[in-house]
Amino acid sequence: MDEVWDLASTHYRHLGFALANYGFTRFRHSRSIGDPDDALFLTTGSADYAKRYFAGGFYARTPLFRWAEHHSGACTWAWVDEAYRAGRLSPDEMEAVRQNVAHGVTAGISVSFPETSSRSKGALGLVADPGIGHAKVEAIWARERPALLAVAHMMHLKILQLPQPTRRRSLTTRQREALEWVADGKTTQDVALLMAVSAAMVEKHLRLARDALSVETTSQAVAKAALLNMIFQREPVAG
Numbered sequence: 388m389d390e391v392w393d394l395a396s397t398h399y400r401h402l403g404f405a406l407a408n409y410g411f412t413r414f415r416h417s418r419s420i421g422d423p424d425d426a427l428f429l430t431t432g433s434a435d436y437a438k439r440y441f442a443g444g445f446y447a448r449t450p451l452f453r454w455a456e457h458h459s460g461a462c463t464w465a466w467v468d469e470a471y472r473a474g475r476l477s478p479d480e481m482e483a484v485r486q487n488v489a490h491g492v493t494a495g496i497s498v499s500f501p502e503t504s505s506r507s508k509g510a511l512g513l514v515a516d517p518g519i520g521h522a523k524v525e526a527i528w529a530r531e532r533p534a535l536l537a538v539a540h541m542m543h544l545k546i547l548q549l550p551q552p553t554r555r556r557s558l559t560t561r562q563r564e565a566l567e568w569v570a571d572g573k574t575t576q577d578v579a580l581l582m583a584v585s586a587a588m589v590e591k592h593l594r595l596a597r598d599a600l601s602v603e604t605t606s607q608a609v610a611k612a613a614l615l616n617m618i619f620q621r622e623p624v625a626g
Contacts, residue, residue, distance in 0.1 A: 388429075388549050395542040396431050402531055403523075404495065404513035407431050408440065411509035411546065413614045420447075420508070424601070425615075427551050448483040450476055455499040455510040461536060463528050464495045465521040491517055494524045498539045509546075511539050551615040558617055562596040565589055567618050570609045 396407045412426040420426050428441040439445055446452050450467050470476050471484045487493065494515040502508055515524050528535075558566070561582070568578040579586045597608045612618045 388546060391542055391545050391549070392429050395538050398538050399513050399535070400431070402513075402527055402535065403516045403519050405431065405516055406436075406492075406514035408446075408512040408514070409509070409542075409546075410441075410446070411507075411543075411551075413504065413507050413551075415506050415508050422601070427546070445483065445486070448479045449487070450480040450484070451497050451512060452510075453480070455497060456508065458499050459501040461496065461498045461532075461539075463521065463524050464493075464497070465525065468493075468521065494519060494521045496524065496528060496535070498536065500540070500543050509543050511543070548616065550617050550620055558596055558599055558612065559592075562592045562599070563612070563618050565592040566596055566605075566609050566612050569593070569605055570613070570618065 392409070399405075399407050407430065409429040410420075410426060412420040414420070414422060414425050423442075423444075428437070430437050430440070432440065450470065451464065454462065467476075467484060471481060474481075476484065492514050496513045496515075498511040498513075500509040500511075519527075564582060565578055568581055573581065575586050575589050578589045582589065593605050593608070596612070597603065597605065600608050600611045602608050602611055609618075
């Protein structure tokens, strides 16, 4: 995932967008992205920026987050400036715009990806470098739009296929194996024979997998691990 993100963000940096943010969740509700620990956030910003923007929930107060929630496609940020000046934003959004301006975040481009699941949503935000205003962003957008969107969608589609890291513990090889056998319909005794361990050890692997995924049942663990591409993944081939 780091390689995919680096390739895409390098392309955008050369276009004048050194600061890029990407977010994706498979657990969206009507008014929430679900548990933030289950969402994926990637940024080229500093650790302090990531803490303020993502961990602090600042992103959810921005008008561009609202736009991405309800749209699929891409837009430049000129409309945010117009809506701010016209007073058409909510108080939270108005304050978010002021804070962004104070940090030099004024112009850019957002991409909201189409999803096949009602629970999934992914979006990309490209922040224009200092000195690049709305007019210059519009010129870049007019010139680079096909390539910019092609890179964005290829990046997003590749990320969807990769195991999604979580902020909790990762699954061990044995925990993944146990979940995969359960997903195949095997009983605890079957899994014990297949893994050449005791039934008690299988139960331990499954319990730790449930803990790592923050779910209550093994069925929930199987479903969540599958959604996050954490099981049934082919091991990378060396060389």
